[in-house]
Amino acid sequence: MKNHFNRRKFLQYSGMAGTAALLPGNAISKSEPLFPENEIGLSKFELETPSLCLDLDIMESNLKKVHENLQGTGIGVRPHTKTHKCPAIAKMQMDAGAIGICTAKLSESQVMLENGISEVLMTGVNISSSKIRKAMQLRKRHSGFIQAVDNKQNARDLQDAAKEAGIIADVVVDLDVIRRSGVPTGLPALELAQLVDQLSNLRFKGILAYDGGAQHIKGYQKRLERTVQTFEPVSATYESMIQSGLNVEIFSGAGTGTYNMMGDVPGFTDVQVGSYLFMDTQYMVIGSKGNENLYDDFDPSLTVLATVINNNHPNRLITDSGAKSLSINKPSGMVIGEPGFSYNAGSDEYGTVTFEKANRAYKTGDLLEIIVPHCDPVVNLYDRIYGIRKGKVESILPIMARGHSR
Numbered sequence: 301m302k303n304h305f306n307r308r309k310f311l312q313y314s315g316m317a318g319t320a321a322l323l324p325g326n327a328i329s330k331s332e333p334l335f336p337e338n339e340i341g342l343s344k345f346e347l348e349t350p351s352l353c354l355d356l357d358i359m360e361s362n363l364k365k366v367h368e369n370l371q372g373t374g375i376g377v378r379p380h381t382k383t384h385k386c387p388a389i390a391k392m393q394m395d396a397g398a399i400g401i402c403t404a405k406l407s408e409s410q411v412m413l414e415n416g417i418s419e420v421l422m423t424g425v426n427i428s429s430s431k432i433r434k435a436m437q438l439r440k441r442h443s444g445f446i447q448a449v450d451n452k453q454n455a456r457d458l459q460d461a462a463k464e465a466g467i468i469a470d471v472v473v474d475l476d477v478i479r480r481s482g483v484p485t486g487l488p489a490l491e492l493a494q495l496v497d498q499l500s501n502l503r504f505k506g507i508l509a510y511d512g513g514a515q516h517i518k519g520y521q522k523r524l525e526r527t528v529q530t531f532e533p534v535s536a537t538y539e540s541m542i543q544s545g546l547n548v549e550i551f552s553g554a555g556t557g558t559y560n561m562m563g564d565v566p567g568f569t570d571v572q573v574g575s576y577l578f579m580d581t582q583y584m585v586i587g588s589k590g591n592e593n594l595y596d597d598f599d600p601s602l603t604v605l606a607t608v609i610n611n612n613h614p615n616r617l618i619t620d621s622g623a624k625s626l627s628i629n630k631p632s633g634m635v636i637g638e639p640g641f642s643y644n645a646g647s648d649e650y651g652t653v654t655f656e657k658a659n660r661a662y663k664t665g666d667l668l669e670i671i672v673p674h675c676d677p678v679v680n681l682y683d684r685i686y687g688i689r690k691g692k693v694e695s696i697l698p699i700m701a702r703g704h705s706r
Contacts, residue, residue: 342693344686345667349607350625352682353669354697356689358601359577363396365598366559366576373563378402378421378552380574383676385701386685387415389577394419400444402552402572406431407704409445410438415700419444421552423508423572425454425474425481431706432457436465446505446550450474450483455496462501471502472550475509475537477530482508485533490540497546506550507541509534510572515557516582520589527554527561538567557586560597578602578675581631600671602685603636604678606651608666617662619651621670624681626651629674636669643670 344353366377376399381390390401390412400419403409409422425448426432439445439462449455449471462469473493476482483489489507497504511530517523534553541548554562554571562568575583579600588595606621626633626645633651635641638659644652653668672678679685680702687695 339686339693339696343691344605344688344693345691347605347686347693349605349667350621351605351686352679352684353603353605353686353688354578355601355603356687356694358599360392362577362579362598362601363392366571366573367397369560369597370571375562375568376570378570378572379577380404380423380555380572381412381417381701382408383574383577384679384685385411385699385704386679386697387412387417387700388695388697389685390417393577399570402574405705406435406438407706408701409435411701411704413438413442413445418442421446421448421472421550423448423474423510425450426458427454429457429461432461433464436461436467436469439469440465440467446470446472448472448474448508449492449496450476450481452492452495455492455499455502459499459501468501468503470505471496472506472508472552473504475507475534477509477511477534477553478513480512485537486540489537490544493541493546494544504546506548506552506569507534507538509551509553510555511553511558512555515555516586517557518586519592520587523558523586524561527558531562531565535566542567556583556598557595560589575675578672578679580672580675580678581634582629582674584634584671585631602672602675602678604633604670604672606668606670608662608664608668609650611662611664615655617653617668619653619668620649621645621651622647622649624648625678626670627673627677627681629677631673633670633673636671638668645673 378400379393379398380402382404400421401417403420403422404424406426409420412420426435435447474482475489476484483492493504496502514523514526517526551567551569556573556575559571559573576598579598583595586595588597604621604626606619608617609620610618622645628646633643635643640657641653641655682699685697686693687697
């Protein structure tokens with residue numbers, strides 16, 4: 301018997317099948333919640349796994365340390381919220397003395413501004429006309445929103461959109477220090493800043509210079525040498541702007557790995573630290589000024605709880621926390637209390653632990669607590685952060701900007 305394939309009917313039936321699953325009365329609408337609605341007060345070891353946990357005492361200590369370590373330098377803190385994507389945590393940073401926050405994307409900026417964070421500097425540029433118009437509407441509703449620009453055409457596009465919106469938009473010029481984003485230092489940057497200053501609906505606020513390539517260089521002295529070299533042309537550009545009569549109110553940059561190296565940079569106003577709050581294995585291995593083997597300016601506060609689901613092979617454990625829970629950044633996650641464990645999150649759903657010696661015997665159902673490899677992408681894998689104090693869930697912090705990457 302000949303089999304006749306009818307494409308039209310196939311599309312009709314497949315479309316109806318997809319729709320039916322969403323109609324009232326179907327099983328999907330009657331499903332019970334998988335997890336308890338009220339987890340406040342639970343021991344963190346009672347949480348379903350994988351769970352993203354934040355030690356509130358350690359985090360609060362890190363919040364204080366960055367300000368204490370910069371005391372007397374005249375340099376402020378403008379934390380980058382791409383690390384946590386959580387307005388509640390951004391509020392804690394503001395309460396601790398931050399002069400504002402940074403965001404990477406427009407949608408991230410909107411989440412922060414519309415959830416109580418009034419001072420937001422978006423470090424990325426908006427290029428498409430639709431994003432530029434949205435950015436100007438956001439600026440119209442929130443006067444503390446500052447945007448970045450790195451080329452003359454983009455400045456003119458921002459001007460047109462700001463004029464259409466009936467506003468004057470605050471703008472910073474992003475300087476290119478690692479051939480990624482930004483305008484080249486020197487004359488090109490000066491001319492762009494002068495153009496922004498001349499455009500009637502834009503207000504020049506200053507400059508950005510973030511050397512992402514320096515943050516994870518191992519060895520404090522090597523990072524310092526790289527930073528000094530990077531900022532020589534940046535400082536010369538800043539001086540040329542001052543001499544030309546421009547008002548450089550903002551001179552922002554640096555990160556968790558170089559935050560304490562900016563004191564001798566003329567005019568520098570604030571650091572864009574992000575990971576300092578949580579820390580991760582990528583930062584722990586770079587070494588600090590007083591400890592070449594461990595970066596100990598800040599302590600790790602963010603962990604993932606994972607469950608051992610298989611122990612059938614010697615010197616090997618399988619967990620329920622793979623790449624979808626921990627990312628695949630290197631160095632890998634670090635199991636607390638087991639320095640001899642090697643954690644591989646390369647499988648989507650499964651983590652593999654290998655070891656020669658363990659401090660205890662592990663059975664299925666046992667929990668491991670893992671310091672994350674790179675906090676930014678790990679946070680973006682979760683909907684919530686469990687705020688833990690003295691081993692119990694004190695708060696549940698929604699990651700409201702999760703997935704807001706536009």
